[in-house]
Amino acid sequence: MAFGISRHELNAWKSKCQQGEIAFLTHYWVESRFPGIKTITKVGCCNLEILKDWCLANGLDPAYLHLRDEYPHYDLIGNKQIEILKKEHLTEQLLRFKLGETIKPI
Template sequence: MAFGITKKELKEWKSKVSKGEIAFLTHYWFDPRFPNIKTVTKVGCDDLERLSNWCEQYGLNPKYIHHRSEFAHFDLIGSKQKEILQQEGLQHHLKRFKLI
């Protein structure tokens, strides 16, 4: 379940993803499988080759790309989430969701 984002932010992310852009959406999240994880960043792109290449660039396995919704995405959590957001220059995600 997602918390802490607006409908406008979600709409903008979906629009970018649909255009084949690499798009980032960080939000608060609760999943009992990961009790210590409070946020997730969805890295989406409808161009699956581009998204796969992006995953490989960061040493992530593209087989974990989610295809079960109309918006293909890779979920970043934990230390890898923080590391990649920093490398992508997304300081506002890190600050807003208290990851730094």
């Protein structure tokens, strides 16, 4: 279950995914298999070829894509999550969810 996001943010992510664009959605998340992890970033796109290419370009194995629902996505957690949010210049998400070291807004 997603915590810390609005219905508007979720709908904007879904819309971008449906348009075949890479979309990022970070939210609070609790999973007992990952102690200490408090957030997750879903990287989604309904065009599977674009999403698979994005995974490969970022050193991620497309075999771990979540294909079980209407919005295919890759779950980013931990250091890789922070690395990619920085690479994608998603400073607002880094600051909002207090990820990594102190980031100065651009």
